[in-house]
Amino acid sequence: MIIDQISVFVENNPGRLADIAGILGKAGIDMRAMSIADTAKFGILRLIVDKPREALELLRAAECVVSVTPVLAVSIKDLPGSLAVVLRVLAEAGINVEYGYAFVSRKQGNAYVVIRVEDNRRAVECLAQNGIKVADGKEIYE
Amino acid sequence: MNRYQPEIECASEDRLRGLQSERLVRTVKHAYDNVAFYRRKMDEHKVKPADVKSMDDLPKLPFLCKDDLRDAYPYGFLAVPRSEVVRIQSTSGTTGKRVVAFYTQQDIDVWDECCARAIVAAGGGKDDVVHVCYGYGLFTGGPGLNGGSHKVGSMTLPMSSGNTERQIQFMCDLGSTILCCTPSYAAFLAEAILEQGMADRISLKAGIFGAEAWSEEMRRDIEDKLRIKAYDIYGLTEISGPGVSFECSEQTGMHINEDHFAAEIIDPATGETLPLGSKGELVFSCLSKAAFPLLRYRTRDICVLSRKACSCGRTLVKMSKLMGRSDDMLIIRGVNVFPSQIEAVLLKCGLPPNYQIIVDRVKYTDTFDVQVEMTPEMFSDTVRQVAARESELVSALRSMLGISPKVTLVTPRSIARSEGKAVRVVDKRTI
Structure with missing residues (x-):
């Protein structure tokens, strides 16, 4: 339901991102998804990996x-309009989305959208009430 | 001949020395009688006011440092009853405490007189329009030149700093002839005037530029662009403000108003007085101040003094342009900045003091970057929160320093360390 994102x-320096990716790659950590928030002065790299604890250390x-x-990983159909449904549910519940990014899983044939909100539990409840499945960690990491 | 008080400015060395001795004796007694610090310090050094009979005895007196003034904040060095004080000025914030300087009406008159000498040396007179865009307020720049201009009888425009559009408009409409500001602002104004095609509409003939170091190249550039003569001026709040020394038509150094401020050059390491012509730390003793009579105050500014005959006819000793500092103080856009102030702000914000100051000069304006190492406490996965913490840090730095740095967050342990000790200051300016 709620999974761990590594932030x-x-x-802001050439090569910095490559260094970080290299550290994880060398240790055989697989990235499921990533996004980079960049400002004029610095960036925040957000990662979903198969072994979050190891990556952190x-x-x-x-x-x-x-x-x-x-963060929430919401499983959606890889079809036009799927994301809009999820976001509409959250919007109607007054839940503000801080940021989000999406990825497609080869194994599952599904799309996932990672969503960062203030109150995860409430968001999960709202989504469940509307029949939207929130992926569990196992599904994502394996 | 562009002199405000030729009888002093061109007096013989003997006469000046005599005047200095007489005033020194009086000031030492005044300080000893009215300031507990001097009594204690002089007693410790086993020197009594009666031991100081002339300028030859000056080296007998103990030195005074900025820390002594900070420790005595606010009234410790006040040598007259508070009822005699008509003004205070202050230096920009230092770690925790500022230095506050006091003035009686007589002190203000002396200060104004010193600035008047600078304005007259730059060709100013009753018919001139003196455009002052140094800051007004606690900073001495604006009030000093303002007072000097009044003494001269020039029409004074108390513009203060900022609002370039208005500066240029007033300059054109009111026919400003003498511009007083920092050299970097003068260069900035010159660019703006040229860009707006206003060069033919200004009537400037001279500029008096101080509060920060500037090169001969910068002088020529400002002179060419504004079609003026550009004069240097020096001073410090502790001693009075701008006008402690000023440049004449020869433009080869600044004449010290030594009837009011006696200058010495010392070896900053040993405190030993060095002979004329040696490079060392400049030390001032006030000779005529009542409220704040500092004696042997160590400026930390490095320069050379010279008594070579000057083509302007003045006999006042000349100091070279500043050649550096004997402490770690930086002057950025005319504001004094100590690395320890940045450290204090970081600690206050709950951050480890891992930082580096990078100063450069781009198009004659100082750039001021502070790199701060990112910490887990400051970090968040959202840009909004990191940016908010960063701007909190910028405003804390601004309120401590009086100028705004650009803060850059960097990777932990990425700030250059040499032999285990972090390099706190990278000054790329070539002045």
């Missing part, structure tokens, strides 16, 4: 500033 501070050991953020 990493990325200084590795990045901390490499002196990266990292945090774990619980």
